[in-house]
Amino acid sequence: MILPRYHIGPSTIAGAGKGLFLDEPVARGRIVTAPDDIPRVHSFDDILASPDAATLLPATVRWFEDRYTVSPDWPDECYINHAFAPTGLWHLGFVFAAADLAAGTEITVDYRHLLAPGQVEDFRDADSGGEIVGFTWAESLRASTHALAALLT
Numbered sequence: 001m002i003l004p005r006y007h008i009g010p011s012t013i014a015g016a017g018k019g020l021f022l023d024e025p026v027a028r029g030r031i032v033t034a035p036d037d038i039p040r041v042h043s044f045d046d047i048l049a050s051p052d053a054a055t056l057l058p059a060t061v062r063w064f065e066d067r068y069t070v071s072p073d074w075p076d077e078c079y080i081n082h083a084f085a086p087t088g089l090w091h092l093g094f095v096f097a098a099a100d101l102a103a104g105t106e107i108t109v110d111y112r113h114l115l116a117p118g119q120v121e122d123f124r125d126a127d128s129g130g131e132i133v134g135f136t137w138a139e140s141l142r143a144s145t146h147a148l149a150a151l152l153t
Contacts, residue, residue, distance in 0.1 A: 001036035008079050012106050013126045019106045020079040026097040029151040032088050032107055033077050033095040041067035044116045058122075061114045063093050065137050068116075082132060083108035084125050089151065090114065091144040096151060113140045 004024050011019030026032055043066055047056055059072045071078060080088065080095065086108040088095040095109055111121055115134025125132055135143070 002033050002076060003031055006076070006107075008076060011081055013081050013083070013108070015123065015126065016081045018079050019081050019108075020076060022101055022103050022105045022107065024103050026101045026105075028097050028100045029148075030097050031094055032097055032101075033080070035063075035093040038063070038069055038093075041069055044068055062116065062134070062137075062140075066116075080107050080109055082111040082121070082125065084110060084128060084130065086110050089144060089147050091148050092141075096148060098147075098151065113144060 002020070004022055004026050006023055007021055008018050009021055011017055013019065022032075041063060044060075044062075045066075047053060047060055047068060047070060050056055056070050056072065059074065059078070060068045060070050062068050087098055087101055087105055088107045088109045089098045090109040090113040095107065101107075111132050112135045115121060115132070117134050117136040119134040121132035123132070124130060
């Protein structure tokens, strides 16, 4: 569920296709997206063992530990693009505003939180050219928890 008013439009990130943009300002630390319809989670090994794993992987998102959702229907939340300096903070499936965000801001998150540990994204960070490699669960939880605590102080 996307809480503020928003629209999908051409991304400002080179090569990213479409992006999710705010239609209203959102204050630092406020929730931008929240989980609302998670019918099932899968282990990463089960996804890899699927005959259509190559098709499913781009629609796979880690929620916690080694459990992932697969959304091949591409809900609007899937238009949140990657950035190493994101406008949103991914924490346990929620996306929080990483700063005071103006209307028109494209929402981005660091995909390293969403990937399997060591999984390499098939594209590079648009700004730095750096590889996007999934964090371990401990790294993701530690980093996002500290970042969220800093946003709320």
